[in-house]
Amino acid sequence: MVGNVTSLPSFIATPATRAAEAGAGPAAELKSERVRPDAVRVDARVDARLEYQGDVLASREDVAAAKGALDLFIAAARQVRGLLLEARDLALRAAEPETPDAARVAQDVPFRALVQELTKLVDGAIGRGGALLTGASVPVAADPDSAQDLEVAGLDLRIKARAGEDDAIRLTTASTISTIDGAQAAARAADESIARIDAGLRRIESGTARLDGHDRLLSALDNALAAHVRTDFDADAARLIALQVKQELSRASSPIASAAPSSVLALFRE
Secondary structure: OHHHHHHOOHHHOOHHHHHHHOOOOHHHHHHHHOOOHHHHHHHHHHHHHHHHHHHHHHHHHHHHHHHHHHHHHHHHHHHHHHHHHHHHHHHHHHHOOOOOHHHHHHHHHHHHHHHHHHHHHHHHHHHOOOHHHHOOEEEEOOOOOOOOOEEEEOOOOOOEOOOOOOOOOOOEOOOOOOOHHHHHHHHHHHHHHHHHHHHHHHHHHHHHHHHHHHHHHHHHHHHHHHHHOOOOOOHHHHHHHHHHHHHHHHHOOOOOOOOHHHHHHHHHOO
16 A cells, blocks of 8 residues: 555645655654644643533523523513502402492402413413423523532412412412402402512522623633634633633622633643
């Protein structure tokens, strides 16, 4: 085979054929094909950066999916809150001692309609992927360095036959304002439901803001990796990037504040 290599066309000539054509001996041929150790190290670092960049992209996609779930919860919770305000107003009017019994019975009709509308709204949101509205937690693989997912806790907004301890909605399927006692109980239940939803919204909206900040950080890290994936970094540059990442993560109260800098440093160190 070696004796025939010189017959190959020049445009597909290999280092070995070029060495043979030049009349070089075996030692020259081996030298031309030898891979420098430092080139191997650089290629390994590039491969590691590319792999880590893929992990960062996967984390960004997971964060985006979690933000979508949070947005769905927030929109549904605000609508539920509006329906509860209407139901509470009806219950408060029915709870007034001077309200005639016949008026309470009449007001119970729109009250029950609001309860049914609330149920339909929540069930529809759950059907569109709103698992948070059942009280379930949504896992978020926000940290490309960790095998353990973060979790965003939901809040159960379903109306049930009996409200559980952790359920947001204190009204039940049996709630009525057709009697003064029932109206008073319904008004209290609606008030407590609104308070629980308000607390849940504050928590979820805060989580959304943190995920937004986390996504910006992942985007910056992704861009940094993309910009430097074909260049070599010295140790000082790596430490600088690690410090910047740590500072950004600390400001964002991110759960990967202690993990990411070491990973970035490992990618770029000598």
